[in-house]
Amino acid sequence: MTRADMTLLALLALVALLAYPAGGALAGVGGAGAVLVGPRGTTEVDLNRPGRYVVEGTVGEVVFEVAGGSLICVDSSCPDSVCVRSGRLAPGAPIICAPNGVYALDSGSPGGTLDAVSR
Amino acid sequence: MRSPDNHAATATATTALLLASATCLGYVETVLVPQSALPGARLGLANIAILLVLFTQGPARAAFVSIARVILVGLATGALMTPVSGFAFAGAICSWGAMVAVARWGGERFSVVGWSIAGSAAHVCGQILAATLLLGTTAPLLLFPISLALALLSGVATGLVARLLLSRLPSLSLSPA
Numbered sequence: 133m134t135r136a137d138m139t140l141l142a143l144l145a146l147v148a149l150l151a152y153p154a155g156g157a158l159a160g161v162g163g164a165g166a167v168l169v170g171p172r173g174t175t176e177v178d179l180n181r182p183g184r185y186v187v188e189g190t191v192g193e194v195v196f197e198v199a200g201g202s203l204i205c206v207d208s209s210c211p212d213s214v215c216v217r218s219g220r221l222a223p224g225a226p227i228i229c230a231p232n233g234v235y236a237l238d239s240g241s242p243g244g245t246l247d248a249v250s251r
Numbered sequence: 252m253r254s255p256d257n258h259a260a261t262a263t264a265t266t267a268l269l270l271a272s273a274t275c276l277g278y279v280e281t282v283l284v285p286q287s288a289l290p291g292a293r294l295g296l297a298n299i300a301i302l303l304v305l306f307t308q309g310p311a312r313a314a315f316v317s318i319a320r321v322i323l324v325g326l327a328t329g330a331l332m333t334p335v336s337g338f339a340f341a342g343a344i345c346s347w348g349a350m351v352a353v354a355r356w357g358g359e360r361f362s363v364v365g366w367s368i369a370g371s372a373a374h375v376c377g378q379i380l381a382a383t384l385l386l387g388t389t390a391p392l393l394l395f396p397i398s399l400a401l402a403l404l405s406g407v408a409t410g411l412v413a414r415l416l417l418s419r420l421p422s423l424s425l426s427p428a
Binding site: 133134135136137140141144145147148149151152169190191210211212225226228230231232233235237 | 281328329330333334335338353357360361362364365368369372382385386388390391393394395396397399400403407410
């Protein structure tokens with residue numbers, strides 16, 4: 133690697149490092165709620181009440197489950213199933229199923245406010 | 252000395268070979284390599300072939316291979332015309348733009364590894380931007396720091412592999428842009 137390569141690498145690593153606290157600040161403090169957002173609306177979820185939530189996406193269904201005070205994505209119709217491997221929902225770590233246009237946010241995160249409630 | 256016709260034929264054959272390589276690597280990565288939970292965070296194996304095209308054939312052919320690879324892998328996986336391909340196109344275009352910019356304006360100061368690092372970082376930026384636009388929320392931006400950090404690692408790795416291939420396959424470098 134040349135010196136310019138190393139400089140570019142260090143510069144971009146610095147950007148990633150500086151963006152991390154900025155993301156944390158954006159993420160908010162978190163709470164006992166989450167919102168599930170899909171093409172057809174937004175659903176508020178109480179993380180203290182276990183249950184399954186099916187959100188209709190653009191290519192199929194995305195299934196979320198609340199258990200033990202946290203929310204996870206358990207099934208999705210998307211090709212890569214990146215969302216299913218995303219783990220538990222946390223402040224600063226949304227669960228995103230981009231192909232379906234569906235995502236889950238901690239209620240303290242940006243965009244975690246409700247536009248509409250679907251049932 | 253090669254005739255212009257021979258030179259054009261060699262360039263076309265090399266481009267076709269690298270397009271096939273990029274498609275195979277992209278398909279193998281999509282189907283066989285376990286995906287990361289982070290959008291845009293991939294090994295980027297296909298970028299090795301794109302780097303080789305950019306180095307040996309120039310930006311225009313690299314753009315062709317990059318876009319054609321996305322279409323072919325999309326056809327093979329059934330993801331063409333879905334949002335997944337949209338992300339792939341966004342990532343490919345941003346990655347190509349960054350690599351060309353570094354190669355053109357960085358001159359001799361940057362090696363293929365530097366091109367790869369720039370391309371990998373731009374790939375993540377493109378994909379997260381596409382996800383942000385598609386979802387209409389800033390939520391994907393929360394994943395940017397960790398996705399970028401992982402992209403830098405994969406960028407270094409693919410750049411080193413491309414550099415190794417260029418040194419071991421001198422026939423690829425016979426027709427520099």
